[in-house]
Amino acid sequence: MADKLLIGPKLRRFRTSLGLTQARMAEDLGISASYLNLIERNQRAMSAKVLLRMAGVYDFDISAFSDAGDAQLVASTYEALRAPRFKDMPVSKNEVEDLVGISPNMARAFQSLLTERGGAETPTDSPTMRAIDVVRDFIQTHSNYFPEIDATAEALSDELGLHRTGPRVALTERLKTRHETAVRIVPSDVMPDMLRWFDRHNQRINLSELLSQSGRRFQLAFQIAMLEQRDMIDAHLDRAKIEGREARGLARTSLANYFAAALLMPYARFLREAEKTRYDVELLSHRFGASFEQTAHRLTTLNKPDARGIPFFFLRIDVAGNVSKRFSAGKFAFANQGGACPIWNIHETFSDPGRLHTQMVRLPASGTENGATYFSIAKAVSRAGNMYGGRAQRLAIALGCDVSYAPRLCYSRDFNLDDPQPADIGINCYLCEREHCRQRAHPPLSKALMFDERARGMSLYRWVPD
Template sequence: MADRKLFAGYGVRRVRRAQGQTQAAMAEGLGISASYLNLIERNQRPVTATLLMRLADLYDFDPRTLSGDAPGGGAEAMRRRLADPMFADLAIDRAEVDEWLAAAPGGATAFALAFDRLIAGGAGPAIGPADPEVAVERAVARWRNHFADLDAQAEAIADELRLGAGDLFGGLSERLRVKHQLSLRILPWEVMPDRLARLDLHARQLQLSELLSPGDRILEIGVQIALLEARAEIDAIVSGAGLDDRAGERLMRRRAADYFAAALAMPYGRFLRACEATGYDPDLLAARFGVGFTAIAGRLTSLQRVGARGLPFFLVAVDPAGQMVRRIAGASGSALADADGRCPLWNLHTAFTDPGRAQVQLIEEESGARWLTLARAIDRPGRGPGGVTGRIAVGIGVEASHAGVMAAARGIDLTGPGATPIGLGCRACTRPDCPQRAHPPAGRPLRMTDRERGVNPYPFSGD
């Protein structure tokens, strides 16, 4: 930091908006003038080391994230996008890109999102900013799926319950009864055929379906405690997300409540120590904390407390049709979580053939980035018409350079030649000889000939 200037206006603005503060309010807390903060946010002044530490102390985030939080991933990432053949006639130089990012970071981010959607998403319809799920995913990504205030409060409650009750389910149920005058009732499926949980304020009952597993029952109770006891913290997160409609705000509120419930069932300190002791083994962690694989996988993506970080996992969940169900990039920086296109060579998609068993795979992107991944098919709770049960495949991954401490990495040469080469979907992938290719890459002209046929049904130009 001492030998280079840090221009991090976009990151500072993101932190301020996440807190729901005006420039004047943040400037007062930092002990600087509002006009000086305005210049910093416009990248006309660098962030000094002293100010950076003050920001980190006040808002509890890793100061290193500011330098990596540039619009569209930064100047180099934007130049890679602009190197696409569709922009070949524009001759945009480096200085223009730098000026664009400094002068219009929001516009640059919008371009990056649109370009990535075009390249990775193929011919599917673009999802506009009005889609509440996409807006919430972007908001969660800005926090890197780590909400320090929720973690701290949930951990305090969990420690209190640990002293007063022998099991978490009993302790949470008793807390509902004593503190909030809500009783817990497990109802048969035929009484609640289309609901997994319902809060009946008239009867003062939290009603849960018998179809919920013991772990899912704990999480549903945790959601209600979140909405009752962490309302102020959740309201601040929803406000900081800057969502445009009521549906997005409700979805963000549910995501925050789910996060709190997971933090209650898997308190940060205890969970991180268990991860390190077990080699991040999801089966051992599930047995120790009494929840399922999906809950463990989601919690693994949130271990980014300053001074006590876990491995930077990402999470991707798909249904049998390949549709994205959930994605969390966390602090991994993984393009696999950000891209809408996915590669069929990744065993996330073949996990459905052997449900319940975790499949381990070392994969390598075209960029050379390597990831150790675990994928498992999971039945969703509840039943649909005719007794149909939903099923998803949940995949988690961590960069291979960090994966040596994992139990799943035993016996795998993380740097050797055994990695499976994958892409980010056929439209974004330029590997020339993939036998699984379903579409030619976007922006690359086809080179078809009547005289030969290759493994790749869509030979294309590399120019």
């Protein structure tokens, strides 16, 4: 955490949400009302000491007052403003950061208005994609941590003794004794297009033979979540005011998946083993009987205020570069569309499946800040479905964190952390304005193309400089 922060607008919104006057909050924090007034107007920075005192008095997550929670909103707003219709009204990233800092709800309203009016000019503006964005924002707002779900899942894990007995046996017995539901493994030709089917009429869960053991355990845990914890999950959706069949269905499934992961990898034990193994994802997956993807995703949920893990970001792409799952911790930002940077070695995993790739990457500088450096790992995985005549879906999973956390990772031992020499990457080609990139697939949306019939450079695109 920085020693001093300019967080005036955030502080003012937080104070008014509590119904406090400046005088009352200043008294609670042991500072003068005039000093608090200067902080709220960004004429004075808030020291780490005062912020920590405020966290103790009002019991909130300090990360809510950092720039981390705004990084994704800045990226998505900036991306929306790169649309061709705004080419004569260029807006810098600094201006977007100012808008988000002063009024994040205004930035969200602007994006919503663009979507409703078709202003974002993207083929992904549809009810389905809007539902996906709603759920992504919901998870990002909660920092991918839902304490009530975690606590309930951990208690059930202890009750079932999953750390002592085979999880699949215990979960199958739970479904049988409590819900009178049997579990059956069925041939792939019986369910050619499904991996799990809950036959409510016959009280039976059919699992495809193509599912791995970790996949079978996860599907049973998911079904227990839907049968036993639906009221708790729906209460979360109600509090978040998530409306609409598509958005609620996707959000419900996401939280049931969260419960399943927390049941199989209970928070306290999983965090303890993660620290002990120095976040060795493959070793953790063996210890908890989970897949690489399940384990990597679970690592992004360790955000309990008094027992935090490393704040990871997570990305999942297919061989075409389509992003199907993402979560950003810290300031790492993803674009809403357009894939990932080709220089990031997540793409190389498809040509070398089975090997875990490591890399230091650096995002472009923003305003007066230097570009942030991150340590990332990536690996290609295959979904269920391998059989002659059928190809399993291949995906690449990336997990990363700020370079300051790298010494806590087993993967960093082959790197010189004092002189990391990171690879310079962008969010994606549409938004990256780095010149002379040989991997560029598109010019920046905010720049005009330059054509020269006499010469050809190493990159496909050149653009008119500002």
